[in-house]
Amino acid sequence: MRLDALRRRFFGDIVNTGLTLLVLAALMLWLPPLLEWAVLNARFAPDIAACEALDHRGACWGVVAEKARFILLGRYPADEAWRSILAAGLIAGSWLGVATGVLRGRSVIPALALPPLVAITLLGGGLGGLQSVPTELWGGLPLTLLLTAAGMAGALPLGIAVAYGRRSSLPVLRGLLTAYVELARGIPLIAALFVASFLLPLFFPDGVALDMLWRVLIAIVLFAAAYLSEIIRGGLQALRIEQLDAAAALGFSEWQTQRWIVLPQVLRAVAPSLANSAIALFKDTSLVTIVSLYELTGSLGLALSGDAQWRPFYLEAWIFIAAIYWAGCVLLARISRAKPLRP
Amino acid sequence: MRASSRVVQALILAVVVGLCVLLAVTTAGHLEQRGIRSGFDFLLEPAGFTLGESMLPVDAADSTLLAFVAGLLNTLRAALPGAALALGIGILAGFGRLADNPLVRGLASAYVNAFRNIPLLLQLLAWYFILTDLLPAADAAMHLAPGIFLSKSGLSVPWWGETGFEIPEPGGFGIDGGARLTPEYLTMLIGLALYSAAYIAETLRAAVLALPPGQRLAALALGMSPRRAFIDVLLPQAWRAALPPVTSQLLNLFKNASLAVAIGYPDLVSVAGTSLNQTGRAIECLVIVIAVYLLLSLVAAAISHRLEQRTLQGRPA
Numbered sequence: 001m002r003l004d005a006l007r008r009r010f011f012g013d014i015v016n017t018g019l020t021l022l023v024l025a026a027l028m029l030w031l032p033p034l035l036e037w038a039v040l041n042a043r044f045a046p047d048i049a050a051c052e053a054l055d056h057r058g059a060c061w062g063v064v065a066e067k068a069r070f071i072l073l074g075r076y077p078a079d080e081a082w083r084s085i086l087a088a089g090l091i092a093g094s095w096l097g098v099a100t101g102v103l104r105g106r107s108v109i110p111a112l113a114l115p116p117l118v119a120i121t122l123l124g125g126g127l128g129g130l131q132s133v134p135t136e137l138w139g140g141l142p143l144t145l146l147l148t149a150a151g152m153a154g155a156l157p158l159g160i161a162v163a164y165g166r167r168s169s170l171p172v173l174r175g176l177l178t179a180y181v182e183l184a185r186g187i188p189l190i191a192a193l194f195v196a197s198f199l200l201p202l203f204f205p206d207g208v209a210l211d212m213l214w215r216v217l218i219a220i221v222l223f224a225a226a227y228l229s230e231i232i233r234g235g236l237q238a239l240r241i242e243q244l245d246a247a248a249a250l251g252f253s254e255w256q257t258q259r260w261i262v263l264p265q266v267l268r269a270v271a272p273s274l275a276n277s278a279i280a281l282f283k284d285t286s287l288v289t290i291v292s293l294y295e296l297t298g299s300l301g302l303a304l305s306g307d308a309q310w311r312p313f314y315l316e317a318w319i320f321i322a323a324i325y326w327a328g329c330v331l332l333a334r335i336s337r338a339k340p341l342r343p
Numbered sequence: 344m345r346a347s348s349r350v351v352q353a354l355i356l357a358v359v360v361g362l363c364v365l366l367a368v369t370t371a372g373h374l375e376q377r378g379i380r381s382g383f384d385f386l387l388e389p390a391g392f393t394l395g396e397s398m399l400p401v402d403a404a405d406s407t408l409l410a411f412v413a414g415l416l417n418t419l420r421a422a423l424p425g426a427a428l429a430l431g432i433g434i435l436a437g438f439g440r441l442a443d444n445p446l447v448r449g450l451a452s453a454y455v456n457a458f459r460n461i462p463l464l465l466q467l468l469a470w471y472f473i474l475t476d477l478l479p480a481a482d483a484a485m486h487l488a489p490g491i492f493l494s495k496s497g498l499s500v501p502w503w504g505e506t507g508f509e510i511p512e513p514g515g516f517g518i519d520g521g522a523r524l525t526p527e528y529l530t531m532l533i534g535l536a537l538y539s540a541a542y543i544a545e546t547l548r549a550a551v552l553a554l555p556p557g558q559r560l561a562a563l564a565l566g567m568s569p570r571r572a573f574i575d576v577l578l579p580q581a582w583r584a585a586l587p588p589v590t591s592q593l594l595n596l597f598k599n600a601s602l603a604v605a606i607g608y609p610d611l612v613s614v615a616g617t618s619l620n621q622t623g624r625a626i627e628c629l630v631i632v633i634a635v636y637l638l639l640s641l642v643a644a645a646i647s648h649r650l651e652q653r654t655l656q657g658r659p660a
Contacts, residue, residue, distance in 0.1 A: 009443050009444060009445060010444060010445075010446070012443070015570075016443070016444055019442070019444055019446070019447050020444060020446055020447075023444075023446040023447060023450055024446065056477075169348065170348055170351060170352050170355070171352070172352040172355055172356050173352065173355055176355070176359060182637075183633070183637070185640075186633075186636055186637045186640040187598070187632075187633050187636045187637065188598035188599070188601040188612070188636060189598075190601045190602065190604065190612055191601065191612065191629065191632050191633055191636065194612075194615075194616065194619075194629055194632075195629055198619060198625035198629065199625055199626060199629060201373075202369070202370045202373045202374065202625070202626070203366050203369060203370055204369070205369050206372075206373075279460075283460075283461075283462035283463070284462070286462040286464040286465060287464060287602070289464070289605075290604060290605055297462065297464055297465055297468070301468075312476070314472050314476070315469070315472065315473075315477075318465070318468070318469050318472070321465065322461045322465060322469075325460065325461050325462055325465065326457070326460045326461055329459075329460035329461075330460065
C-alpha cells in the first residue's frame, strides 16, 4: 500500500513520470561533478601552489582560511580584533537568544536594542583604555550585523511614531508623513545611500562633519522606518475597536491605552513582518559597499580583488560569505516564527 | 476644526519650512565655497563620458540629457525582460513547491530557499564572476546551439545587423555577426530574474495555501482530477490574491535594477553617479534619479490598480 502511494507520487501519470525522470537526470548529470569539485578534488589547506595545480578541477577552500580575518573583520586593526569579534558575537548572540526563546517577553526589546549600542562603543573605543578606531576601518561581519541591528533599533521607534502621526487628526502632519513614507518607499536604497554620501555633507552646517558610517546609518534608519511604519499602521488598523472601548471603560487614559493595550498587541501581531523587514535589511546592508563601507560583501571584494594569486578562487570565498548570509537570514526567520514578544 | 489644532498645524508647517530654508541656505553656502554651480543647465552640455553600452548612439560630445535617457533605457532593457523572465520562472517554481512529486518539490524549495536568503548584490557579483572569469575567451567560445555562442565577451545570438539578418560565426578575433549581449547585461538579466522569481514563487505558494481547503475538496468531490482542481479552481482564485504582492515584487525588480552600478552596467543610477562625479551637481543628479523612480512607482501603481479592477470584475458574486 505504502509502496503504491510512493509509486503514485513519483510515477502517477505521464507528466509526473516525466518530471521525475527529468529531475533525476539533472541530478545525475550535475551532482557527481559538483561533489568531485567541492569535496573529492578539493584542497582544504591554504597552499597556493597546490590550489593552482588543481586548475579548478577541485575547490580551493584554503582561500577561506587564508583570507578569513580579512573577509570576516575587514580592515579592523589585527591587534584589536577581539573587540570586533565580541561586538559581532553580542549582536548575533542576541538574535540567537530571541530565536531560541531564551530571551522572551519583556526582555526582548532591550535585548535587541542594547547590543548595537555596546557594539558601537566596543568598535569605536576611545574610552576605558580602549584604543580609538576610526569608523572607516570597521568592516566585515561585525559591520553587517551592526548596520542591521542599529538600523532596526533606530527605525522601529521612528516607524511607530510615523504610524501614529499618520493617524493624527492634523491634515498637515498626515500629509507630510505620507509624503515621506511614499518617497522613501518609492526609491531604491542605493539612491538613499547616494543622498547620504553626497548630499548630507552639504546639508550639515560648517563644523559638523559626520563620518560616512553615521550618514549611511541615518539613511538606513530613515529608509527602513518608512517600511516599518506601514507595517505598524497595518497592525493598528487591524486592532479590534472593542479593545479601545474596554480600556476606556476601565478608565485608562489615552496614553495608558496606547502603552499598555494597543502597542503590545500590535507589536506582537506584526512581529513576523518586522522580522521579515530585518531580513530584508540584513541583505540590503550589502549595498553600503557601493558607498565604500566594507561590510561582509565589500570586504570579500577588498580581500580578493587586489590579490592576483588568490583572486581566481573568488567563487570558493563567495560560497563562504553566501553561507554566512544564508545562516543569518535563517536565524532571523526563526525569530519571526518564535513569537518573540509572547510573555 | 478647533483653533488649537490649527495653531499646532501652523507650527508644524513653520518648523518644516524653517528647516528647509535652513538646509537650502547651508547648502547654497557650501556649494559657493566649493565653487559648484547649480541648476539643470548641465543637462544640455556635452556629457564628457561614454556609456559601456547603449541602445542610443551616445558619445562624449552628446548632451548629458541624452546620456540620462540612454541610462533609463538601459534600466528598462534589463528590467522589462527581467520581469517577464521572473514571472515565468516564479510561476514554474511556485507550482513546483506545491507539486505532489517530492523530487520536484525539493528542487523548487532548494531554489527558493537559496535565492531568497542571499543578498541580490552578492548574487550579481557571482554571476558577473562566472560570466567574465570562468567562461572561455572569445576565440574559444562555447557553441551552445546553432548560431549561439557564449564566451567571456558575452552571448552572441542571431539578429539583424549591417548586412541584414546575421547568424554569428567564429571570426578572426572572436565571434562575428548577429547581436552580442554583454556580460554586464546578462548578469543583470539573470540575476534580477532569478532573485525576483524566488519571491514570486513564494507569493504564489502562499496565495494557494491561503485558500480555504473546502475549495479543493469540493472540486475533488465533483470528480475533478487533482491537477484539474488546481488549474481550474485553485489557481484563478489564488492569482487574484497574489496579484498585488506580485506587482510589488516586479516593482522591487525595477528598484533592484539600480544595483547595476556595482557591476558597471550603465543604468540610470550609474549614469547619474558618473555625471555627478564629473559635474559635481549632486543635488540635480539625485533629484533626477529620485523623480524617475517615483514616476515609475506611480505608473506601476496605476497599472496594478487597473489589473486588480479587471480581475475583480471577473469575480463571481
